[in-house]
Amino acid sequence: MVTASRPLRADAARNREKLLAAAAELFAERGLDVPLEHIARRAEVSIGTLYKHFPTREDFVGAIFPERLAALDVIGQKALADPDPWHAFANYLEDLFALQAQDRGLNDILARDLPNAPEVVSACHRGAGHAEILINRATEAGTLRPDYSIADMATLTRAMAQVIRDAPTEWRRFLSIYVEGLRT
Amino acid sequence: MVTASRPLRADAARNREKLLAAAAELFAERGLDVPLEHIARRAEVSIGTLYKHFPTREDFVGAIFPERLAALDVIGQKALADPDPWHAFANYLEDLFALQAQDRGLNDILARDLPNAPEVVSACHRGAGHAEILINRATEAGTLRPDYSIADMATLTRAMAQVIRDAPTEWRRFLSIYVEGLRT
DNA sequence: AGCTAAGTCGAGGGTGCCCTCGAATTCTGT
């Protein structure tokens, strides 16, 4: 049911963009839970207009994050191109959390059990796909402990989300200790 | 200014106990942020009465947690009595997080930057004292990486709080990986 | 039994956020 709706009126298109920009900023600064009213205010648009364009918070997430999640693919590709399995895996983790540390919204999304927007879900699945390959390579090379799994990475991601939130300077150290524990 | 206030009236004392019991349960079940109104309801007491006895949420925390934090001292003593420095340290961590996993309120307190009730603060300091000794012993014995510090343990505690919250069965595995990374 | 200080109650005011809807405005094709 892809209704080929006619193009938006000029003012509407402008407002939509202002809303997206405001939401993108606020999500990155304050996380996914910013009050929608704040978004409307920063966009200099009324709350009613906001709801016209984005009836739910998920609609914002779905409109904003696919683009950002593309960064996930980039670091995934980079890691897959690395010939050293261990190095690829460890660097992937670094890159992943560096990404999370830059964007509170992304941090929330990856930590949360409920990123329901379909675009977001599929991006996460792709990410998990990359991760799985990297894990397998590293275990086969004998450098990563053999029982390590995606589930462990999910746990790690949530833990890191917390560390990033309340001690943004210390996540690298924390991660390096953890990773040390993964080497065989 | 320890005002030796005259004893509470019988009904007041009873209500106070009911409130404490209700708060203790709800903190443990749901964490420190339960609505005060829920506590009043479970205690079968009006909201006004609740405020009479405990004007702020901190008053509840201060009344309930000192007792629970005594468990911290217990595991601290146990660890200090252990002759094997590494074993003492590693077991202390296990015991500490087992405690957190049993009680969402405690989990919140240890993870949060704001446990302001003085009794709670001092209990945390005592805990940190034990931890420091255990760390020193283990580093001197050469089994713990030499740069490990209390600050790292604080970070770990917050990370574990998160893991415990959203994957209560996996914290042991997560911890064991991390601890593996600490051994020299 | 009667008095009074102590305690209890819960309606209600305040805040912050969510979301809706009808009146007012503005774009755009003719």
Next chain:
DNA sequence: ACAGAATTCGAGGGCACCCTCGACTTAGCT
């Protein structure tokens, strides 16, 4: 320039939580 459709606006209703205060009740003393 105008009509009509599309869009905007923001007041306002709802909800959940916070906290206060004055009217009512009761324990406990004499």
